[in-house]
Amino acid sequence: MATESNSMNTIVPNPMLPQPFAVQRVRRETHDTFTLELSPSEKHGFKFSPGQFNMLYVFGIGEVPISISGDPTRQKTLVHTTRAVGTVTKAMYKLKRGDVLGVRGPYGTQWPIGNALGNDVIIVAGGIGLAPLRPAIYQLLSQREKFGKIVILYGTRTPDDILFRKELEQWRARFDLEVHITVDRAMSGWRGSVGVVTTLIPKAPFDPLNTVAMVCGPEIMMRYTVTELQKRGVPTNDIYISMERNMKCAIGLCGHCQWGTEFICKDGPVFPFSEIKSLFVRREL
Amino acid sequence: MENLENIVSEHPFLKGLDPQYIQLVSGCASNVRFEAGQYLFREDEEANWFYIIRQGKVAVEAYAAERGAVIIDTVEEGDVLGWSWLIPPYNWHFDARAIELTRAIALDGKCLRNKCEHDHNLGYELLKRFAHIIEQRLEATRIRLLDLYGNGK
Numbered sequence: 001m002a003t004e005s006n007s008m009n010t011i012v013p014n015p016m017l018p019q020p021f022a023v024q025r026v027r028r029e030t031h032d033t034f035t036l037e038l039s040p041s042e043k044h045g046f047k048f049s050p051g052q053f054n055m056l057y058v059f060g061i062g063e064v065p066i067s068i069s070g071d072p073t074r075q076k077t078l079v080h081t082t083r084a085v086g087t088v089t090k091a092m093y094k095l096k097r098g099d100v101l102g103v104r105g106p107y108g109t110q111w112p113i114g115n116a117l118g119n120d121v122i123i124v125a126g127g128i129g130l131a132p133l134r135p136a137i138y139q140l141l142s143q144r145e146k147f148g149k150i151v152i153l154y155g156t157r158t159p160d161d162i163l164f165r166k167e168l169e170q171w172r173a174r175f176d177l178e179v180h181i182t183v184d185r186a187m188s189g190w191r192g193s194v195g196v197v198t199t200l201i202p203k204a205p206f207d208p209l210n211t212v213a214m215v216c217g218p219e220i221m222m223r224y225t226v227t228e229l230q231k232r233g234v235p236t237n238d239i240y241i242s243m244e245r246n247m248k249c250a251i252g253l254c255g256h257c258q259w260g261t262e263f264i265c266k267d268g269p270v271f272p273f274s275e276i277k278s279l280f281v282r283r284e285l
Numbered sequence: 286m287e288n289l290e291n292i293v294s295e296h297p298f299l300k301g302l303d304p305q306y307i308q309l310v311s312g313c314a315s316n317v318r319f320e321a322g323q324y325l326f327r328e329d330e331e332a333n334w335f336y337i338i339r340q341g342k343v344a345v346e347a348y349a350a351e352r353g354a355v356i357i358d359t360v361e362e363g364d365v366l367g368w369s370w371l372i373p374p375y376n377w378h379f380d381a382r383a384i385e386l387t388r389a390i391a392l393d394g395k396c397l398r399n400k401c402e403h404d405h406n407l408g409y410e411l412l413k414r415f416a417h418i419i420e421q422r423l424e425a426t427r428i429r430l431l432d433l434y435g436n437g438k
Contacts, residue, residue, distance in 0.1 A: 127434030156434050184429050188346065188354040191384050195358055196428045199421075203363065221433040 015251050018057045018102025021078060023095045029081060030161050033128060034093050035069065038078040038101060045075030049110035050135035051242060051270040055250050056080065057102030058095070062088040065247040065265070067132035068106060072139055078103070081131035081163070107250040109270045111136040112240055116212035120148040122204060122234075124225045126197055126217025127156050130163045132242050132269070133216050137171070144176055148211075151178040151204050155197025155221070158183050159190050178205060197221065201228040208233035214270075216242040223280065226273055239273040241280075289314050292390060296337050298365050298414055306407050313396035319343075319383035325366070326377045332369035334391045338362055341387025346380040354380065358422070368415050370394025 021038040028034050036056075040046040048054075048068050057063040064086065070079025084093040095101065113136060121140060125133050140150055152171065156162055162181065172179040180200050182193040193200070197217075213234050215225050222241045229239055243264045248256040252266035260279040262268065273280070290311040293299055299310065317336070319325055325336060325343060336343075338360055345358040345366075357379070360366045369377050371394070401408030 129434075157432075161434070182359075184433070186356045187352070188344070188356060188382075190344075190356060191342075193342070193359045193361070194344065194356045196425050196433060198428065199425055218434060220431050224428055224433070 015104065016249070018055070018063070018104050020100045021103045023097055023099045023101060024077060025097060026093065026095055029163055032085070033081060033083045033163060035079060035081040036092060036095070036101075037070075038080070038103065040076070040078055046078045046106075047075055048072055048106035048135075050113065050139050051111040051132060052106035052108050053132070053247075053250075053269060054078070054080065054103050054105030054107065055247075056088075056092065057104070058088050058091045059100070059102060061091045063102070063104075063248075064088045064092075065107075065244070065250060067242075067244075067269070069131040069134045070138075072135050073142060081128070081134075083128050104250060107265055109268055111139075111214050111242075111270055112212060112272075113139050115238075116140070117146050118148070118210075119238075120151070120206040120211040122151045122153065122201075122206050122211055122213045122229070124153045124197060124201070124213065124215045124217070124229075125155070126221035126225075127161065128163065129215075129217030129221070129242070130154055133214060134164065134167075136214060141171075141177070149178065149206050150176070151206050152180070153197055153200045153204060154179070154181045155200070155217075156181075156183055157185070159186055159192070180204070196224070198224045198228045201225070201232055204232075209235070211238060213239045214242075215239065219243070219280075226280075236274045236277060237272065240270055241273055241276075242269045243271060243276075244269060289316065289390065292339070293337070296390075297363060298337060298418075302410060306410060309400050309404075309407060310392065310397065310411075313393040313400070315391050315393075317389050317391045319387045319389070321383055321385045321387075323383050325381040325383065325387075325389075327380050328377055330377050332367065332375045332377045333394045335365060335367035335370055335394060336389040336391055338364050338366060339388045339390065341389075342384045343387055344382050344384050346382060348380065354382075358425075359384070365415075365418055368419060370398070371412075371415060 024039050025037040053065050053067045055063050056066050066080040066082045069081040082089050084090045123133055171177050182195050186194050211234055213229050215222050245264050246256045247265040248254045250265045252263040257264040293311045294307045340362055342361045344356045346354040346356050349355050
């Protein structure tokens with residue numbers, strides 16, 4: 001279905017109408033996270049910018065906002081990674097190849113890849129927060145020569161909770177990328193770091209005055225990460241975070257995700273920290 | 286080859302310390318090396334040393350019945366390991382095990398405690414630096430209690 005725009009006399013797709021996408025593959029990542037690969041039905045594929053999200057609809061169950069975790073240059077497959085926690089995502093986890101899912105999007109703002117040109121880039125991810133950052137990492141790597149140092153800091157609960165483990169290992173093996181992983185707790189077989197992700201920031205090799213920081217994870221993790229980045233000397237203007245709160249319509253109409261004067265679905269999810277810092281520490285919102 | 290006094294004076298933990306104190310501290314220092322798997326210290330043993338890690342990685346572990354050794358922290362190049370030498374009854378609270386080949390400067394805690402007793406200015410300088418490390422570790426522990434990656438659910 002489509003609505004007709006009178007002023008432009010062109011056909012504009014209804015942003016509230018999900019388009020059917022076939023499930024190509026459901027891949028288990030960790031004990032509670034999975035990646036869903038979808039085939040766009042249109043021959044032009046699916047265009048999006050790193051940081052954007054889609055509304056995914058399991059027919060008869062419900063709709064949820066999920067960040068896109070795939071490579072923006074590979075438009076033939078639409079990839080989302082999420083945690084199976086609620087009714088909809090648990091139903092999503094049970095989908096099989098050939099099942100059909102409704103997709104609305106892409107929505108929201110993007111990671112500031114353009115602002116990072118010529119600068120160092122530090123990416124700080126916590127838990128499932130690595131998923132929305134992965135498209136940005138793909139884009140940075142696809143034009144690696146245009147950036148200074150690229151540092152990825154990833155923290156998660158235990159070694160078993162590490163997302164995209166094989167890919168992280170591949171990135172860590174590259175000479176033009178710094179990847180540091182830390183977990184909150186581990187058994188004695190673990191040979192990596194143990195401690196919160198914020199403890200990696202003071203030693204990370206980047207020039208704080210010429211760095212763009214992209215941060216994604218639970219709000220509490222982002223709060224402490226921003227503090228550490230600021231301690232290190234990264235200007236507030238160069239710190240970007242991705243928020244996630246109660247998105248329902250994804251186009252700024254329903255008000256569910258209103259955050260002060262902002263709507264996370266359309267003004268975010270990626271915000272320059274300088275624009276939302278007063279909201280970030282306010283409790284009654 | 287760098288001498289111990291140079292290494293000690295250049296380390297971030299002791300940088301800026303009065304040269305006479307660097308000399309005093311270096312008098313209690315020795316170069317040590319631990320192979321992967323080797324313990325730097327064990328829980329309940331007398332804490333006579335602290336370590337400035339120069340290279341490698343050390344796991345700080347607690348033994349939990351039915352779970353075995355749980356790594357609760359790791360320290361690596363540039364970090365300082367251990368402050369039990371400073372606080373009575375001077376016993377280690379955890380195990381510390383080298384995860385990989387680790388080179389460190391070991392500082393003799395008894396030797397340093399004596400020097401600090403004789404010169405309280407040195408004692409205050411060292412205490413300020415250790416207080417900073419203790420504060421960082423305490424903050425990291427508190428953040429971890431908030432379960433950063435799980436939204437507390």
